[in-house]
Amino acid sequence: MLPISACLIIRNEEKYIKRCLQSLPDVKEILIIDQNSTDNTLKEIRSLKKDNIKIFQRANIGNADPMRNFLYSLASQPWILALDADEYLSKKTKSVIPYLIDLKPSYDVFWFFFENLVEGKNIREILGDDPHPRLFRKGALVWPTTLHTYPEIKSPFQFWVDRQYKIIHDRTLEDIRKSHKSRTKLLDPRARQQELVFLKKLMAFLGVEDNLEWF
Structure with missing residues (x-):
């Protein structure tokens, strides 16, 4: 081993x-x-x-x-x-x-x-x-x-x-959604904004409707 x-x-x-x-x-x-x-x-x-x-x-x-x-x-x-x-x-x-x-x-x-x-x-x-x-x-x-x-x-x-x-x-997009919702309150404002930018790019790349209320 x-x-x-x-x-x-x-x-x-x-x-x-x-x-x-x-x-x-x-x-x-x-x-x-x-x-x-x-x-x-x-x-x-x-x-x-x-x-x-x-x-x-x-x-x-x-x-x-x-x-x-x-x-x-x-x-x-x-x-x-x-x-x-x-x-x-x-x-x-x-x-x-x-x-x-x-x-x-x-x-x-x-x-x-x-x-x-x-x-x-x-x-x-x-x-x-x-x-x-x-x-x-x-x-x-x-x-x-x-x-x-x-x-x-x-x-x-x-x-x-x-x-x-x-x-x-x-992972799946649903996994990312759940992860984001569980930790968003732990992020400082700058990190939260960076994550939102990433999510918008990801949804555009996957061809998913850009609706951040989903997160």
Whole structure:
């Protein structure tokens, strides 16, 4: 098994959680904070019958970011692989991870490019390349508690993984609507305006009527 703790913070992800977990390489442990899911998320996880999954229950605060540092502190392994439930590793990405953590000279943080899909359509022209640090040594970064911000990187030894090894973020417009409604009060005015601009571009790209009251 790889010396990696896969870490997820979830709520009501019954549609996606098995796909995410089944895409993981053979890691030592999978740590999950569940924010009081009310659907069949936990049932789906348990159906996988994985002995290396540990689930921690926490109250739903509408935002995963304040819990990230706490979750990473629980990791028993030197490497952390951070994913959201509606993300998953491509087969090529899954196969390259063992080589990344053994690279010489070694690195502490690996950035991955994303393939962002909404309703099955690639929205790269809206989000751009959208790289994120998702594989890193424990302690190599600290996550701010504010919503949708990049972490503070503690190490200069970073590596941008080739685009062929991507993480896939696949969701529906309805998922985005629910997510936006649940967190909009947590955003500061500038971030809220940026999100509204993104939503307008997304609806235009998908050919959906521009009616932000829907959100």
